[in-house]
Amino acid sequence: MSEIASNDYLECLLKSWSIKPTESQSWLNQLRSQAIDRVSAQKLPTKRDEEWRFTDISSLTHLPYRPSQSECALQASDIEHLYLNEAENSLVFVDGHYSPELSKIVDQAALVIGNLPEFLSTHSATLECHLGQYATFENNVFSALNTAFLRDAALILVPKNVSVTRPIHLLFIATQQEVTSYPRCLLIGETGSNVTIIEDYVALQDATYITNSVTEISLAANAHARHIRVQRENTHAFHFANCAVSLAHASHYQSASISLGSHISRYNLDVRLLDEAAECIIDGLTLISDRQLADTHTCIDHVKPSGTSHQQHKCIVDDSAHAVFNGKIIVRPHAQRTNSSQSSRNLLLSSAAQIDTKPQLEIFADDVKCAHGATVGQLEQEEIFYLESRGLSELAARNLLTYAFGAEIISRIPVTSLRQQLEQAVLNQTQGK
């Protein structure tokens, strides 16, 4: 890809943003214009960039760069099957635009939940402290683009010591073809709060489109958050996502990210443990086939002592698909008594499938416990033989073992209906063969 093409592409993207939103909040306008400057200053990453060396996104520049339109023809009945029973609160975004008709909000009184513009006047000071402060766009062109185009966003603010018992569903639906949408989420968990959110990307059409999402999560002292992220875009989609998490003293973040869809997907998860005794548990599952490419980059940054992080990432790769995992763990100087573990396990189901994994440790403190492991392999012949000896066909044995491999991650998702859907997705993937 030539440099000119990529610069043109970004320029055209910026120009395409005809409806320049201007808010009364000058800080928000300023944030957008900073982001626009950063977009102009950068280029689309190529395989020559270390962070993108396994993920070739040059085909992106051949796509049209229309922004999505805000009109929405969907009725609640069209998406009935996408709602989750457990979730009382659902925020629905169609092609990145908030849809009040499709959304269901019941907990209005207990917490701040809704579309960002509704709260700009009432919660301006709080929003200014958080929005755009974690997902930095200095060196990230996708995050910069999202911020430049920032308008609608899912906002959840859980007040002090409030515990939200039922999960909150953030549903992002793609309906338009050949457009780019910019979903955005901001979760602020105040001291001692507790919440579960489900970030869900789905498509109701079968053509190419681009999703460029940014999620920011900030947890104050002793706050708990569970973050379940399901990416089930169609297989022609391009999905670029950045998620930045900031953890204060003794806060607890637990995430599960499941990547099933997209032609090319890239998920960056940055977790910063900014104060002592913060804890995070990060699970990931990538399940891809055909010519899909799924790239997950995570960075867990232990800034202060006594932090804990546990990460487990699994990839199941079939056909000519290509999975990339890069997991970085940083232990800063003086972040003593850090306890960190990471495992990357990869299952190759076909001879043309590809895996690139790089578990990376950068440690600057001596009193720490850090370990990582990575394995790549296929299903064990002995295990298949064992199941065959119990009367299962070879196909059934393979399916069962593959399912079990993925189920370890899925079984930890606390939302029953979603778990069942995902289990079904894993079964469909393995049984199609």
Place this chain on the structure above:
Amino acid sequence: MSAVLQSLVNQPYKHGFVTEIESDIAPKGLNEDTIRLISAKKNEPEWLLSFRLKAYQKWLTMTEPDWQNVQYPKIDFQAISYYSAPKPKKKLASMDEVDPELLRTFEKLGVPMHERAALAGVAVDVIFDSVSVATTYKQKLAEVGIIFCSISEAVHNHPELIQKYLGSVVPVGDNYFAALNSAVFTDGSFCFIPKGVKCPMDLSTYFRINTESSGQFERTLIVAEEGASVSYLEGCTAPKFDTNQLHAAVVELIALDDADIKYSTVQNWYAGDENGVGGIYNFVTKRGLAKGRNSRISWTQVETGSAITWKYPSCILRGDNSVGEFYSVAVTNNYQQADTGTKMIHLGKNTRSTIVSKGISAGHSNSSYRGLVRIAPTADGARNYSQCDSMLIGDQCGAHTFPYIQVRNNSAKVEHEASTSKIGEDQLFYFSQRGIDAEEAVSMIINGFCKDVFQQLPMEFAVEATKLLSFKLEGSVG
């Protein structure tokens, strides 16, 4: 200590041996004329000159890499003199003239008496007839058909072998420093083990007595023909001081069917003083090609010296059933930096590789393991096991791991493990209640940590390496 030793090696000449050093130094700077001059001085055939020039042209088009996890001021390649005739070293008349610090170092390392003299630069023939020893060894090797000589000698005596193999594993344009080396290398070693011959001795024994400096752009080429085997040891546990700051060597190994090459390195070059001033940049390209079926290439390294160590001894496993091994201990102290590891490129069927890397950082140093395991689509049934452990001593140092795993074949099995630890208070307490003091305890713990690698070293070096490590880390614990 280091300053004393530095001044020792830099002492002006005063003991009466003749030398014409000045006349044989090429002017500083690098251009085609310098290369022609080197080639002419060494009386090289035309093909070697064109090899050098090709490398130089490549080098001009390349840019210095910047992805490494080490920092150093930019090197001015025009400020280096690329050729000087081997300097006859100043000889001391007896052991009494040797700096007592150096003798203490030998004492601690347990270097045998007669070798201490040789290493300290005492005229060895006074005590030990190195020439006759060397000749005996050479005769013994020649009897079985092994060629072991300097690269320059080999260029004249065995041009067909050099022409066939030089640059076949590390091509002239492989990387920035390899290209530079290919253009200006002055000397190095060549070793050829013919078909079916098992080398009767560790080539280390011979090499160790001859630690004459072979220059900053060293070139080593080892070829083992069908069924041959050899064990080669480079370097020495004793500290080596050199005024050249940049060392860009190239080592190529070629193993044909059923051949076995074991290459061990013990490196203890000048690491700079405790404030990180001075020290050698050790930027080396080492690569082995396991070309034949059932061939085996094994790298073992103990890296304790140099201000910066930046190298990845690699194996290209082309032959079916070939085996690659990498065992490494890298110790950094004070302001030393190390970015080292290996590449295992699996191309043949049923190829196997093992990586065991142990990094120990102390003081303000940084040590990185960077490794690549690539399983090509053709490598059915390939198997890799990697283990890289780091130990940090003190809270000012850093340990980093960058393992790249690229798998393109689903019948392959790849495993990677890494851990980080420190020497625990309770471990030290256990030792002390058994009457072992802290210094000794640390030495034993580190020994246990590095055991898997030391086991791969030839016996006598394993003993010395153990002592070397505790010596290097003296005073950094407790």
